[in-house]
Amino acid sequence: MAATCPGMPAGLRIQFRIVASRQSGRLIIGTPPAHGRRPALCYGYEGGVAMSKQELVFDADLIRRYDQPGPRYTSYPTAPHFHSGFDEAALIREMAASNAGARPLSLYFHLPFCEHLCFYCACTKIVTRHHEWGTPYVARLDREMALARRHIDGGRPVTQLHFGGGTPTFLRQTDMAALLDHIRHHFHLLPDDQGEYGIELDPRALEPGTLALLRDFGFNRISLGVQDLDPAVQKAVHREQSEELTFAVLDEARGLGYRSASLDLIYGLPFQTEDSFARTLERVLQWRPDRLSIFNYAHLPNRFQPQQRIREADLPSPDAKLRILANSIEQLREAGYVYIGMDHFALPDDELALAQRDGTLYRNFQGYSTHAGADLLAFGMSAIAMVGPSYSQNLKELDAWGAAVDSGHLPVERGLRLSDEDLLRRHIITRLICDFALDFDRIAAQFGIDFPQHFAAILPRLQQMAGDGLLRMDAGGLTVTPQGRLLIRHVCMAFDAYLDAKPVQYSRVI
Structure with missing residues (x-):
């Protein structure tokens, strides 16, 4: 079956397949970005479950309930x-x-x-x-x-x-x-x-x-640290870097034929407000970077000595940080970016976005990648x-x-x-971070286990998350909901056998 999405260039058609659902559901051909040079994405729903891996819903109440310290899972263990x-x-x-x-x-x-x-x-x-x-x-x-x-x-x-x-x-x-x-x-x-x-x-x-x-x-790829364009914020964190200098480098890279540019921003820095960070993001989006990382500043001065120079009194409150994040997600959605996961966004035709839709996305110490194996x-x-x-x-x-x-x-x-058990859990955590879904039968066949029996001890925890709306689960697998995707680290923590092995000071999930 073929269809077009509103706002798509004339003649561009999207092929999709309607799959019969086990429960009443709906198929939605999504909404286009408010502006930008890229074609709109189309999203499908089956049985009320989002079929797109890249949709994101901000749920402040759910985040407050589950925003606990946890690993970033650049590796497991x-x-x-x-x-x-x-x-x-x-x-x-x-x-x-x-x-x-x-x-x-x-x-x-x-x-x-x-x-x-x-x-x-x-x-x-x-x-x-x-x-x-x-x-x-x-x-x-x-x-x-x-x-x-x-x-x-x-x-x-x-x-x-x-x-x-x-x-x-x-x-x-x-x-x-x-x-x-x-x-x-x-x-x-x-x-x-x-x-x-x-x-x-x-x-x-x-x-x-x-x-x-x-x-x-x-x-062929560059990643530029920006963090924030506001002069007061830059001075407070000792990272004074003009907008002109930053984007001159981006322009030069594009002129030389680099095929991807990623920009890093940090929310939660001293003197940031909703309005100031929105202005920074608005100016950044005018340059249409292929990828954007919007990291949560984790203030851990006992672990990282340079952070002792940042006054806690100057940091935005937890509620203000949540509002900054919510506003940023909306700005990125309107600009046509899709959510890759773990603070990362990309334009819909970027290689990361394509790999995620194909199920071939990978993650290692360098972040998300298209080169597994x-x-x-x-x-x-x-x-x-x-x-x-x-x-x-x-x-x-x-x-x-x-x-x-x-x-x-x-x-x-x-x-x-890594032990065989480590390899199993690493695979599960990697697929959760990349796909926001698990196929229990596929994992059982790959690793020679009975999934429900092997993870019987953590099924009640997964069921609680399902009841709270973080995920949907049946006998065949689980899917992290659009409102649960910002909390993917928390879902991964259910499969982490090392969390209680030794005390570690982690940053908060959000």
Whole structure:
């Protein structure tokens, strides 16, 4: 069957299939965005259950009831449960075993240096104006790659590459060029933008010509930290960055042919109001970034020392934060963006949105991705790898990491080899975060379990969430409702066997 959505360009038709429902339901061909250059999305409903994975409903009462601290699930088990028993020898075994599977590779490089200290930041970083420190760091990254190449087949294609930090563009252009040459020497990179190669940018730390250098190498995605455009907010968090500078970088990247640009905003910062953040988002949306991340500021000054410079009295109240989030969701909906999950939004024809609709979306330490099934190698201080059924994290102190590399050792500090039960629960949590749904029969067949029997202990908790409207569940599976999707971390927590294993201070879900 075919139909057109109101507001769609003439001649554009959407194919869809009406599926008989077990209960009375309705089929809705959704509403178009209020403005924007992209075609409208069409949404379907079966039995009253939303068939689109990307619809979102803000329910303040439900959020207040379920807004509790919980993990962000960049991994499962999460990093606090890594242990020192997983060492260099364990990582070498996992690398050697992974060669037999010949899976593609994903590479992550942690470049920790920052010229300025952002008070909200919880990343592993080194604040310095000594740009010359980048030279020995890059040399050690080369040695670390050479050490890894003794055990990993470098001919496996690199489908994903990511530079994070810190501020990756802190490196002087000569050091950046050297690092790119080292990567090309050690690994098999894909031509013609076949891979997903991205870098985090600070517009304040970007030499002329660096974007072109990266693009020539094969980088095709950028992520820009914006946080807020209001001068008072910027001053309070020590992140003063003009709108003109920010969007000049975005313009340059588009002119060079980068195929995706993502902008990061944070709500809950000092002196933010509903009106001020709405103005920031309005100005950002005028530039139509392909993706937007709108993060909740988690004020944890006991864990992150820089946050002690932010006065709690200057922060918006919890209710004000909720109103800021609600307004932002509405602005994004009107602008034509769809909800990917876990603070992320995208234009409907972005690769993330397409992958989510196809059921192929994936999530790892670099966030949402279209490249599942790769072994992740990580280089640099504190970087986390995921090879086979294992995680490993490098030493977090610069001197200790450098000393290990200089002595010819992979700089592993801790890690974890996942059990069969860990792999099952990781799969469930990943699919929840990406699909907002679980097919019990499919999981049972894949992992050889009786799903209701295996998870009998948590079914009452899931039933309570269903009663509260977070999800719908029957014998065949569950679907997170549009109003439950902002609380997806809470749904995942039901399957987390480690939550009570040791005390960990997590940020709140919203």
